[in-house]
Amino acid sequence: MLNFRLSSYPLALALLVGSVSAFAQTPPIEPVDDDDLRASVAGEWLNWRGNQGSWGYSALDQVNRDNAHQLQLAWSWAMDDTGAGEAAPLVHNGIMYVPGPRGVIQALNGASGDLVWEYRPGISGVAEGSDAVPLGPEQLGDAAMPATAFAGVGRGVQKNIAIYGDRIFAATENASIVAIDANSGLLVWESPTADPALGYHYTAGPIIANGKLVTGITGCERYKEDVCFITGHDPDSGEELWRTSIIAQPGEPGGDSWGDLPLQFRAGGDAWIAGSYDPELNLVYWGTAQAKPWARVVRGTDGDALYTNSTLALNPDTGEIIWHHQHLPGETHDMDEVFESVLVDIGDRPSLFKMGKLGILWQLDRSTGEMISATDIGYQTIVNVDPISGAVSYKDGLLPRIGQQIDMCPSTSGFKSWRAMAYSPQTSALYIPITLNCELATFGPTEQVLGGGGTGPVRRINYPHPDAGENLGELLVLDIPSGELKWRYRSRAPVNSAALTTAGGLVFIGDWDRRVFAMDAENGEMLWHTRLNTSVQGFPISYMVDGVQYIAIPAATGGASWSAMLPRELAPELRRPRGGNSIHVFALPEYAR
Amino acid sequence: MRARKHIAVIGLCLLLAATNRFQPVSSAQNASASISDGIFNEEQAVRGAEQYRARCASCHSNDLRGNSNSPSLLGMSFMFVWEGRSLGELYDKMRREMPTDQPGSLTEQAYADVLAFILASNEFPAGAAELIADQSALDRITISSQ
Numbered sequence: 001m002l003n004f005r006l007s008s009y010p011l012a013l014a015l016l017v018g019s020v021s022a023f024a025q026t027p028p029i030e031p032v033d034d035d036d037l038r039a040s041v042a043g044e045w046l047n048w049r050g051n052q053g054s055w056g057y058s059a060l061d062q063v064n065r066d067n068a069h070q071l072q073l074a075w076s077w078a079m080d081d082t083g084a085g086e087a088a089p090l091v092h093n094g095i096m097y098v099p100g101p102r103g104v105i106q107a108l109n110g111a112s113g114d115l116v117w118e119y120r121p122g123i124s125g126v127a128e129g130s131d132a133v134p135l136g137p138e139q140l141g142d143a144a145m146p147a148t149a150f151a152g153v154g155r156g157v158q159k160n161i162a163i164y165g166d167r168i169f170a171a172t173e174n175a176s177i178v179a180i181d182a183n184s185g186l187l188v189w190e191s192p193t194a195d196p197a198l199g200y201h202y203t204a205g206p207i208i209a210n211g212k213l214v215t216g217i218t219g220c221e222r223y224k225e226d227v228c229f230i231t232g233h234d235p236d237s238g239e240e241l242w243r244t245s246i247i248a249q250p251g252e253p254g255g256d257s258w259g260d261l262p263l264q265f266r267a268g269g270d271a272w273i274a275g276s277y278d279p280e281l282n283l284v285y286w287g288t289a290q291a292k293p294w295a296r297v298v299r300g301t302d303g304d305a306l307y308t309n310s311t312l313a314l315n316p317d318t319g320e321i322i323w324h325h326q327h328l329p330g331e332t333h334d335m336d337e338v339f340e341s342v343l344v345d346i347g348d349r350p351s352l353f354k355m356g357k358l359g360i361l362w363q364l365d366r367s368t369g370e371m372i373s374a375t376d377i378g379y380q381t382i383v384n385v386d387p388i389s390g391a392v393s394y395k396d397g398l399l400p401r402i403g404q405q406i407d408m409c410p411s412t413s414g415f416k417s418w419r420a421m422a423y424s425p426q427t428s429a430l431y432i433p434i435t436l437n438c439e440l441a442t443f444g445p446t447e448q449v450l451g452g453g454g455t456g457p458v459r460r461i462n463y464p465h466p467d468a469g470e471n472l473g474e475l476l477v478l479d480i481p482s483g484e485l486k487w488r489y490r491s492r493a494p495v496n497s498a499a500l501t502t503a504g505g506l507v508f509i510g511d512w513d514r515r516v517f518a519m520d521a522e523n524g525e526m527l528w529h530t531r532l533n534t535s536v537q538g539f540p541i542s543y544m545v546d547g548v549q550y551i552a553i554p555a556a557t558g559g560a561s562w563s564a565m566l567p568r569e570l571a572p573e574l575r576r577p578r579g580g581n582s583i584h585v586f587a588l589p590e591y592a593r
Numbered sequence: 594m595r596a597r598k599h600i601a602v603i604g605l606c607l608l609l610a611a612t613n614r615f616q617p618v619s620s621a622q623n624a625s626a627s628i629s630d631g632i633f634n635e636e637q638a639v640r641g642a643e644q645y646r647a648r649c650a651s652c653h654s655n656d657l658r659g660n661s662n663s664p665s666l667l668g669m670s671f672m673f674v675w676e677g678r679s680l681g682e683l684y685d686k687m688r689r690e691m692p693t694d695q696p697g698s699l700t701e702q703a704y705a706d707v708l709a710f711i712l713a714s715n716e717f718p719a720g721a722a723e724l725i726a727d728q729s730a731l732d733r734i735t736i737s738s739q
Contacts, residue, residue: 081694142655150694152651154662199660221661270661292661403673444673446665455661457670558694561662568690578695 026109026116028183029093031165037208038279042503043544045091048160048207049420049498050541053343054276056422056431057501058542062549063588064504068518068527072592074550075113076584080104082148083156083173085556085581086203086418088498088539090163096543096552097182098583099158099205102151103172105180111545113585117185121172122147127186134190135174143174143196153561159418159539160205160274162213164235171202171215177233189238193217193231198224206233209277209284209316212241216271220246221292223453228269230286230312232319242319246271246288248306257329259301267453268292269308273418276341278350281367283322284314285341285352293456294334294412295400295443304329309337311354311362313369323369327356328392332400333382333441334412334455340420342430346372346481353480355421355432357414360385360392361483375483377476379436379465381409400443411439411462413562420539422499422507424521427479429486431499431507431521434474436465436490437566462569472571475499475509477524487524489517493574494567497554500540508551510536512567513574516553516584534580548591556581628680628736631720633709638719641710644703648692657714666711672738681732684708701726 032046040051042059049056063071079085083101090097096110107116118124126132137144145151155173162169167188168180175196179188194200199219206215213233220228227247233240246269248254250262258266268291275286291305299305310326327337337356343366344351352366360383361375371390383392398406419433444457464470473491478484493513500508501521510516512535518528538554557564557579567574586592646655652663659665664674675683687704690696699707705726713719724731 145651150651150692152660152663153693154660155651199654219660222658444670446670447668451656451658452668454659454665454670457664457673459674561693564693 032163045541045543048088052277054340059503060542060549061503070589071528071586072589074585074587074592079581081579081581083151084558086159086538087554088160091543094545099161102156119180119185125186127181127188130188132187132189141197157203162206162208164208169206171205173201175200191238203272204274207274212316214284218270218272220270221454223264223450225264244319246307254306257304257306259303273338276343284316286312287338289336289338290331293446296332298456325369342423355416359415405440405442409438411437420498422501424501427521430478432476433495434476435494436468438463438465489524497536498539508540534577551586553584631718633724635719637706637709637723638713641706644707645710675736679732680734684731
């Protein structure tokens with residue numbers, strides 16, 4: 001692996017490189033350090049959810065309750081349509097770094113929308129002095145795809161990226177981690193972590209924790225000789241420093257939680273959402289997905305299946321699991337708990353808030369992993385949950401048996417998904433995107449052979465949630481720590497973006513039917529809305545350049561199969577374009593150009 | 594002049610369509626409707642494999658076993674979902690929804706070819722004639738492992 005750090009390079013060389021378009025007009029960025037990531041200065045957006053605690057909150061207030069109705073488009077930018085868009089942009093020194101499908105990263109001038117550079121895997125050049133060898137068709141084998149090909153459902157997604165020093169870091173569809181020079185868009189190093197031909201890939205990007213690059217892999221549903229993992233890399237060299245197995249292995253602590261299954265039949269635990277970081281405790285919090293196949297009866301064990309469907313607290317220097325909490329031991333309906341960890345101190349108690357597909361809001365002590373409270377929002381019909389201990393038990397008749405239909409809410413799509421919640425310190429509330437749905441589900445068998453496995457088949461009949469009428473979408477606003485309902489907004493179309501809160505007293509969300517909204521975070525009053533080219537999809541952010549606050553809203557298609565299935569089946573009158581991955585940036589009229 | 598060209602093109606299309614109606618049709622599609630009667634041929638399955646690799650494999654995998662987002666098209670997982678349903682239902686779903694990024698973008702015959710490849714991959718026997726892209730005929734064929 002390359003031991004090279006770009007500090008300077010000849011301007012003439014940079015001008016010769018085709019991937020650089022506006023380099024000459026853009027001064028070098030100030031290197032980002034740990035203090036910058038921790039400070040989360042208003043105007044910058046250095047972590048995928050704003051701050052290291054994943055609040056999805058901007059401290060900017062130029063756009064506020066009084067003037068949000070005036071928001072106008074400042075600029076927009078079309079992205080590739082080669083895969084799903086679920087972009088979580090970053091902003092530093094006025095440059096927006098946008099992760100696109102299939103590994104493309106584009107640096108845009110945050111005020112004008114001009115392209116500064118773009119990185120295209122296998123096409124962009126290698127930084128001067130770097131001996132990086134980009135993965136090519138020979139290394140990728142069966143996983144190789146033409147650069148312009150559609151990645152496939154759920155593939156090619158690049159949710160978040162990280163910035164540190166003068167580099168951008170990303171995790172690829174080909175199961176590698178890359179470092180890109182943030183000034184030129186040139187590849188500095190590429191570090192493979194697994195064989196993509198076995199299905200391994202990334203959809204979540206890295207985060208930086210105590211100077212380490214922490215990344216979780218996905219694509220672990222098929223039976224193979226290896227299992228899901230989280231790694232720590234040296235951002236400077238790309239060297240893999242540690243690797244922590246998400247699956248408790250036979251003979252190791254927790255290994256018996258999979259019964260007698262050999263390692264190759266312990267699938268799942270995909271780490272497909274990026275984590276959060278508490279620099280005071282020096283702990284990374286990373287979620288893991290459910291075990292695969294989904295149903296216990298198909299997996300061949302009714303054990304807890306550690307460390308699936310858990311929150312892991314990891315030491316970023318060593319990868320050691322300091323504590324874990326398994327939210328749904330032995331999960332058996334595809335009820336993922338992998339999602340974002342929102343770190344909020346409640347009084348003197350450092351807490352972690354999290355919600356999975358079932359719509360249970362978990363509050364954990366993030367120093368110990370102790371359960372503080374579990375608030376069932378009351379939509380699910382699958383488990384009983386103890387509000388104090390967080391212990392869950394399955395309701396009678398709800399354990400799947402092969403070929404027997406069960407009636408469950410939510411559907412296997414879940415109420416909560418990757419669309420991250422936001423926290424506002426102004427209101428002490430969480431703003432949680434929800435999709436309302438239920439399902440008649442019949443789980444089926446799969447072959448227990450190497451290469452087999454997967455999720456297991458499900459005959460599914462989706463139907464609307466009985467509490468929601470014709471509405472599929474909801475923004476649920478819960479006071480914390482009480483968990484009491486503050487207000488809710490419901491819509492026919494699924495709420496399809498992460499939430500963004502701002503110090504202007506606003507919350508921004510968007511829906512599948514192309515609408516983006518600004519609401520009063522206190523009471524849900526609708527203050528502004530407009531309509532984009534396609535579904536609002538991704539992670540909205542806010543930032544400031546030259547004294548102007550901007551709101552950036554990603555729009556996109558693609559994503560998990562169910563994200564299109566539910567509206568297609570339950571709201572067929574809603575139609576959207578087939579493509580349209582893009583980003584739309586809004587400002588007040590005196591600043592919009 | 595332009596109108597005459599259009600008439601000529603339309604005429605050619607009608608002629609081709611009419612010709613297509615008299616192409617040999619799989620005997621199974623005409624009569625009994627059993628999936629095990631050799632309702633496609635090997636050449637068609639080979640063509641379907643090429644289409645599959647180009648348009649389907651990125652989601653359903655090269656080996657048809659799928660991934661977390663795309664169901665397996667192979668073996669017991671496939672049969673669990675489709676057993677007892679008609680080939681026409683599967684064909685209709687493919688035409689309406691696949692490929693996910695560009696539904697309906699293959700020709701009808703290409704969809705039938707992919708269907709033939711899926712059947713061949715699931716070890717249903719090939720026969721002499723091709724599976725024809727005829728919705729009503731496909732509706733009469735039941736997907737059954739028996």
